[in-house]
Amino acid sequence: MHCAQTVVETCTKHGDLLDMFCVDCEENICITCVQQNHRSHDWNRKNKILDRLKSELADQCHLVRQKEIPSLQTEIQKIKRLKSDNEKEFAEEIEKISSHTEAAVMSLHKLSKDLVRHCELLKSLNEENLEEKKKEIETIVFQFECSLKGFEEEIKTSNLSELLQIKKKMISIPHPKNLNKEETTLQHINFTAGEIKENLLRSILGKVDQTSRSVTVSKLLDAKIGIKRFKYISPISQTHAWCREFRSSENVLIDITKGSKEMTCSFGEYQSAPIPEDIITLKNGDNIYTWHAGHCVMKISPSKLKDAETVDIKVTKLVDISPLFPVGICAPSDNRFLVSAIDTPAIKRDSFTKDQPQKSVVILLTEKGKIKKKFQYQNDNKTPLFIYPYRIAENTNGDICVIDLSGTNNGHLVVLSSSGRLKFQYRGTGPNKADFDPRGICCDSAGHILLGDCNNRRVHLLNEKGSFLTYLIKTDEELWSMSLFSTTLWIGGENGFVYVYHYQLNDP
Template identity: 25%
Template sequence: MYPRLSAQDVLLCDSCETFSLQCHCELCQINLCTNCVGKHLLDLSKRHNVVPFKQKKPTPNYPECPKHADKHCELYCEKCDVPVCSICVSNKHRGHILCNVLKNLDSMTQRLQQDLEELETRIYPRYNEMSSDFQTEKAQIETNYRKLTTATDQQGEILHQEITAIVNQRKSEIEEMKTKHMAALEKHTGEITHSITELKQIILNLKTILKSNDISLISTYKSRNNELRRLPPQVRVMLPSFSPQKIKTDQLHEMFGSLSPLSISTEEHGDTMKSPEAVSSPPVKPLIDKPRLIATINTGYACRLHSVRCLDEDQFWTCGENITMMLLNLQGKQLESITIKSGDRPVDIAVTRDGYLVYTDYHFKTVNLVKNKQIQAVIRLQEWTPLHVCTTSSDDLLVTMLSLDETQSKVVRYAGFTETQTIQFDDQGRPLYSSGYFKYITENRNMDICVADGKANAVVVVNQSGQRRFRYTGHTKKPFNPRGITTDSQSHILTADFDNHRIHILDQDGQFLRYIKNCHLRAPLGICVDIRDNLFVVELDTAKVKKIQYLSTQC
């Protein structure tokens, strides 16, 4: 039943058809006015769920069964991977694992959303970039061919009338080569333009499907992202060159000079785009029996140090209990320094994929980006205070936070400085993290998010979706006090045990492997690894940074 429309287009109650509707029963799928809600709830044979009309959920758009008329597919066969109706179940799907089709809708929609995001943010921009490169290359070609023409003209002026015919002949050859060259580029430009148009249509179709909430369209969607990740071939051309000769009248054609032939070929991209899920396997580097202290760097800080982040294998950023962050080399020489405007020390630092420094400011409740020595607050918080920060493989930011009343903690993901994910509770609604301050954070190669929760005396690891994987609470009877945390190319998790003056090394599933404790560590706090898997450790009280080798270089 649908409400009638009055002359003023007012939606009326489905029950009395007199008063305007204000509520909706999600069980019975009818709209009610406030007068009829009480009568409706008198039917105790059903568990009615009456909500304000504005909060009603959209009616599921179940697909029609292609085999049985007037039947809708409200179930999903996980074995056959198809939507089915009740008759299908009794015929061909008896004994199969079935679920409500809506339960499968979320994962299918998520896959579509991922495809759309990859098309919009990665594949489509690369095609546009290639198109732009072609335009630049065409301009360079024009310049090169003008130089060839000029060289030909100069040689022709020397030979005067006798060489005019040959000059014209060479110009004709150059023009023909240029025409072929341009034609080859125009052809490839056209192919790129066609692909861009096709990508736009795919993106538009995906948005339409996602907006329609049409299960039939979503179920039949076939991804083309694997096909489109392989970028079109590049055009490789060996440009002609002009080699002038000393003029001998009787051998004008030979001595005038020759053009090297035009060579046009295509080659596949060596950097074919990988899917976001594709992660290359690094060479296997086993743990060495006795970690080796490579260097001890005196940072020159007059105060205690908290954090270290490698810029490369020879340079690293540090911060501590003052308002200055310093970039140092392995000899302890200061290469750069940044002073915080707020007058309060930074809590933690991170380095983006482009090499820019990021730091958290507890006083102003901001996350800040340092670019060309200019400080910009890119994230501003109100009810929460930022603590520790790290960058991810996709260049997102992960930030641990503490509520202003210091009773709650959470992890927030930012993509392009826009909040995209909050991780705070487990599947039972229990807090994942304690309400303490020390919560160093890192991302593992398998996309797990690892937090060293100092107050909870545990390393808490969740997967990319924020679901808890495990908690590591130490390997000895002594109290475990984790602070800094990092991961390496082997997906090891390393955490600094502050009170016990050692580093714990775990595998990606939380199994203890061994300690690093023979390098005279004193109160280790912040840690990180460089691109060669060397470990950098900050000692809080000595203000020293120690570089340690703990993996074998033999693969």
């Protein structure tokens, strides 16, 4: 019997035993390799690395079994319920279509019966006229027959003188009046068929759309407030909103009851003053905005914006996030803010690729400007979440909804959970999907996400899962900014146009 000998590997560089393992480099190493090249790496003796990996994998399996699988099973049950709801909704809609079609057919039958009754009436009138004329002629014939019969009897026994008298009587008998031809002409019945048009029948029967049954909009205002496209539009009430045009130093307050500017606040010269990139108004009246060129988030007290037509305002610095440049901002509540930021200045449309940011983040701030959390990478902690996070909102689920620009004329939606986990992305829909260019975003109290598609000039309505529901609004203008305040939807367009809609959430 021969015993197998264990082969002991040694390092070809140093001659030491290869009894260590570097997890970062995924290679066997010796103690000298550790000291020279792997000190800052994740390394240890092979048996310890083996035990640790076994433990980690066991923990991961346990985590998947205890958390991930039940979560997925819950989703399966949810899908089953949705399938059942879908079947029920389908059956209900089919019943509605059948009932409506039956009602339309019954209406056609009623109209058909009315036409037949009208024909029967005309037929009856013809019959009455003809019968009356027939009786009239029969009376005349009877009178002729009686007169002729009397004359014929007299002729048989009359002499010459009497026959001459009979002849005179026959000549003197009144002849019946000539019958009017029109009175004995049949009045013809003529049916003229209506034209059967498919589009008319479709309009009668209705149509089937995949659309949201819970949202309706109606236009309140369509007014030209400025001359350029709007950088942002930020409502402070259902009737008033701040807005600023691109490359303007003026913050304009719009009053939709008047359809015009109510107040103008000047921020000074374009390059040097703390001009807003994006602005929000809190419930307490404070205005918070991102000063892109100054690397800061700024604050304006509401008392600075009253009792004047033009106000030179003073602002205070809430937080400096240098070296990052802040872009979009939203306020899930009065005590915290979400700010998107990049590591390069605002990108020009003609040099997006050359000046593309290398670092793009979303930052969670406290009301005092303290940074609580940053969201930068996807679930693998390596892949960036964003290229250029332009505008930001939070829905009722606590999800962070970010417009990410991926080119000069296109972008997509990135949605994160409150912990920063990537939930889904939306890249548009329909034949013009490649031109999807979201610029405005807001969320309603039902969890819907609204996206203003600049290139395609329409508002996309999504549910909280990211599924497309409908094009809520279609316009002739590019949509550059959007915001929702209670039941008022504000949209800033091209060439200084502002659109305001009443936004109604209906009961399901």
